[in-house]
Amino acid sequence: xxxxxxxxxxxxxxxxxxxFAQSNQRTLTLEEVKVMAKAAEDRARQDNWNVVIxxxxxxxxxxxxxxxxxxxxxxxxxxxxxxxxxIFYKRPTKVFEDGLKAGNQGLxxxxxxxxxxxxxxxxxDGQVIGAIGVSGVTSAQDxxxxxxxxxxxx
Amino acid sequence: xxxxxxxxxxxxxxxxxxxFAQSNQRTLTLEEVKVMAKAAEDRARQDNWNVVIxxxxxxxxxxxxxxxxxxxxxxxxxxxxxxxxxIFYKRPTKVFEDGLKAGNQGLxxxxxxxxxxxxxxxxxDGQVIGAIGVSGVTSAQDxxxxxxxxxxxx
Amino acid sequence: xxxxxxxxxxxxxxxxxxxFAQSNQRTLTLEEVKVMAKAAEDRARQDNWNVVIxxxxxxxxxxxxxxxxxxxxxxxxxxxxxxxxxIFYKRPTKVFEDGLKAGNQGLxxxxxxxxxxxxxxxxxDGQVIGAIGVSGVTSAQDxxxxxxxxxxxx
Amino acid sequence: xxxxxxxxxxxxxxxxxxxFAQSNQRTLTLEEVKVMAKAAEDRARQDNWNVVIxxxxxxxxxxxxxxxxxxxxxxxxxxxxxxxxxIFYKRPTKVFEDGLKAGNQGLxxxxxxxxxxxxxxxxxDGQVIGAIGVSGVTSAQDxxxxxxxxxxxx
Numbered sequence: 022x023x024x025x026x027x028x029x030x031x032x033x034x035x036x037x038x039x040x041f042a043q044s045n046q047r048t049l050t051l052e053e054v055k056v057m058a059k060a061a062e063d064r065a066r067q068d069n070w071n072v073v074i075x076x077x078x079x080x081x082x083x084x085x086x087x088x089x090x091x092x093x094x095x096x097x098x099x100x101x102x103x104x105x106x107x108i109f110y111k112r113p114t115k116v117f118e119d120g121l122k123a124g125n126q127g128l129x130x131x132x133x134x135x136x137x138x139x140x141x142x143x144x145x146d147g148q149v150i151g152a153i154g155v156s157g158v159t160s161a162q163d164x165x166x167x168x169x170x171x172x173x174x175x
Numbered sequence: 176x177x178x179x180x181x182x183x184x185x186x187x188x189x190x191x192x193x194x195f196a197q198s199n200q201r202t203l204t205l206e207e208v209k210v211m212a213k214a215a216e217d218r219a220r221q222d223n224w225n226v227v228i229x230x231x232x233x234x235x236x237x238x239x240x241x242x243x244x245x246x247x248x249x250x251x252x253x254x255x256x257x258x259x260x261x262i263f264y265k266r267p268t269k270v271f272e273d274g275l276k277a278g279n280q281g282l283x284x285x286x287x288x289x290x291x292x293x294x295x296x297x298x299x300d301g302q303v304i305g306a307i308g309v310s311g312v313t314s315a316q317d318x319x320x321x322x323x324x325x326x327x328x329x
Numbered sequence: 330x331x332x333x334x335x336x337x338x339x340x341x342x343x344x345x346x347x348x349f350a351q352s353n354q355r356t357l358t359l360e361e362v363k364v365m366a367k368a369a370e371d372r373a374r375q376d377n378w379n380v381v382i383x384x385x386x387x388x389x390x391x392x393x394x395x396x397x398x399x400x401x402x403x404x405x406x407x408x409x410x411x412x413x414x415x416i417f418y419k420r421p422t423k424v425f426e427d428g429l430k431a432g433n434q435g436l437x438x439x440x441x442x443x444x445x446x447x448x449x450x451x452x453x454d455g456q457v458i459g460a461i462g463v464s465g466v467t468s469a470q471d472x473x474x475x476x477x478x479x480x481x482x483x
Numbered sequence: 484x485x486x487x488x489x490x491x492x493x494x495x496x497x498x499x500x501x502x503f504a505q506s507n508q509r510t511l512t513l514e515e516v517k518v519m520a521k522a523a524e525d526r527a528r529q530d531n532w533n534v535v536i537x538x539x540x541x542x543x544x545x546x547x548x549x550x551x552x553x554x555x556x557x558x559x560x561x562x563x564x565x566x567x568x569x570i571f572y573k574r575p576t577k578v579f580e581d582g583l584k585a586g587n588q589g590l591x592x593x594x595x596x597x598x599x600x601x602x603x604x605x606x607x608d609g610q611v612i613g614a615i616g617v618s619g620v621t622s623a624q625d626x627x628x629x630x631x632x633x634x635x636x637x
Contacts (some may be wrong), residue, residue: 044244048506051398080542081248083405086394090359097391109249127275127290129283132252205552237559240548244513251545398506402543403571406594429589437592444589 049078049143049151053174054085057143057153061170065089065155072157072166073100079150081105089157096156102133103140103163104154109133111149114140115164139163141171200233203297203305207328208239211297211307215324219243219309226311226320227254233304235259243311250310256287257294257317258308263287265303268294269318293317295325354387357451357459361482362393365451365461369478373397373463380465380474381408387458389413397465404464410441411448411471412462417441419457422448423472447471449479508541511605511613515636516547519605519615523632527551527617534619534628535562541612543567551619558618564595565602565625566616571595573611576602577626601625603633 054076061074073096076085081104088097103114110116115138120128128134137160143151153170155163208230215228227250230239235258242251257268264270269292274282282288291314297305307324309317362384369382381404384393389412396405411422418424423446428436436442445468451459463475516538523536535558538547543566550559565576572578577600582590590596599622605613615632617625 044510044512045507046510048508050506051395054395078542080402080540080544082396082402082542083394084396086391087359087362088390088392094388094390106249109247111247126280126283127272130289131249131291132256133249205549208549234556236550236556237548238550240545241513241516242544242546248542248544401571401573403593403595410594426589434588437588443592445593 046079046148047145047150049076049084051084054151057170057174058085058087060173061153061155061166062087062089064169065157065166068162070158070162070166072155072163073097074166074170075100075104075154076170077101077104077108077152077154079108079148081108081152084151092157099135099137099156100139100154102135102154103137103156103167104152105140106133106135107140107142107152107154108149111142113142113164114138114154115160118160137163139167141167143171143174145175200302201299201304203230203232203238205238208305211324211328212239212241214327215307215309215320216241216243218323219311219320222316224312224316224320226309226317227251228320228324229254229258229308230324231255231258231262231306231308233262233302235262235306238305246311253289253291253310254293254308256289256308257291257310257321258306259294260287260289261294261296261306261308262303265296267296267318268292268308269314272314291317293321295321297325297328299329354456355453355458357384357386357392359392362459365478365482366393366395368481369461369463369474370395370397372477373465373474376470378466378470378474380463380471381405382474382478383408383412383462384478385409385412385416385460385462387416387456389416389460392459400465407443407445407464408447408462410443410462411445411464411475412460413448414441414443415448415450415460415462416457419450421450421472422446422462423468426468445471447475449475451479451482453483508610509607509612511538511540511546513546516613519632519636520547520549522635523615523617523628524549524551526631527619527628530624532620532624532628534617534625535559536628536632537562537566537616538632539563539566539570539614539616541570541610543570543614546613554619561597561599561618562601562616564597564616565599565618565629566614567602568595568597569602569604569614569616570611573604575604575626576600576616577622580622599625601629603629605633605636607637 065072071089071091073088073092106114117134117136121136139155142149153167155167219226225243225245227242227246232238260268271288271290272292275290293309296303307321309321373380379397379399381396381400386392414422425442425444426446429444447463450457461475461478463471527534533551533553535550535554568576579598583598601617604611615629617629
């Protein structure tokens, strides 16, 4: 047994690899982020919706944000909160909006929850690698814009 | 009177004891904590549930936390909140989940309450000496994992 | 005197104007913001500096933010703090860096101060209408990038 | 030109790849995290140092924490802050301790800075993929323990 193990270790060392099973995650580049932001902005302009568009990485940290002319100040933070909730809970914020409407008030006690549509995770090969959050018009419209941004990459 | 008191004091000193009634609380050792965490992790792995497991002491302060691969980021804070609520209120967080479902909205105004199962106090000789909080799957499943952790010590 | 005033009032009313002296402030459009961000990004790329670029409006509220690949997470908040300090105090953050180096520790007790170069106000006709904050390389380099962004508009 | 582009696109689609240059980052597994924590704990026990050991992912989010018997309560948060600072600024927290001692007071105005040794980034192929934070003894000793944890993986 010990002999087999040391043989394995030797092979591992020979191959210049760690003995651990490795895990990798794709990370978004600024180039990709800009393409997503443009797709979201284009969709918003189509209906003259003035919104804030925020994109975060897999850890919920801001990669990009832009505020369209006339968008309300509150949307700066709301858009970021939507993106963060989508990544922290690995699901669209619409789930929380629907849950609260269905009477699940316990959601209001959970950290980093926001109960309005418009936060959408960016999924790649089954991994959540970022999220888009949009705020400024109705939550359903915010959701349409965020989805347009996510879809362009996939 | 004074004479009797000094006699009493003398006896106390002779016996090496304080004149005050003593109070002790068993505290968890890291060794015990690891045994509980392992029992909880084993139960989670049995069903491929990826969760965060947190264990706090009698003051609600973190003793141990581990995040299993793939568990959502939000569960890091939720697991800690569940453990803290279980120790601050000396009861399982399932009580709050049930209470809110039964319409007791006043719970939402209480500090440090979280209304989902998965926070379970660790009780020893009738004393609450710590708590386990689990988050990552459904609240009922989180509760099963936390209970598996608590039960191994008792 | 009264007669002259009422004549003036009549003229004002006739002209459809308020009797109050008017005050206007030019506000940045997203189009202008993008031009500034691009100028800053181009300057950063010239030296392979990976930074966060933030642009805020006259109230210190975020209009735009982008993180270049590889920029450290802390720079997301630092860039915003620099831009906010530049608008809140109507001066470049280099002033605070220099002041602290000169021994003025009282600066550390002022709200929203950050003592490193890289926050630069955007001035138009003598009015501060926004600010750019850059973080990621040395504070002097951050300042060069922010200035490149501001200069393109003026 | 268009023809060449569509040929490229076709090849990309055939290869099942995105048209974007991909960027990947290795992520730590719980198995690796436990090996690092054990190495840090073993080093601490060698000198009977009772500390808190925290390990965070590339976004600064907690993967693991354990408090050794007798470690002070404050170290729970300090260890996490050290790990977070090491990942947010991509450098060991010793840099901040040294900088402050050298008179760089501006550091005290930066977000998420902690000026004591014991926060060490985990670097893999030039990428910062996590960090270890240790608190409980002197900052130099905290640093020795954190380094022992980091070294075992590399």
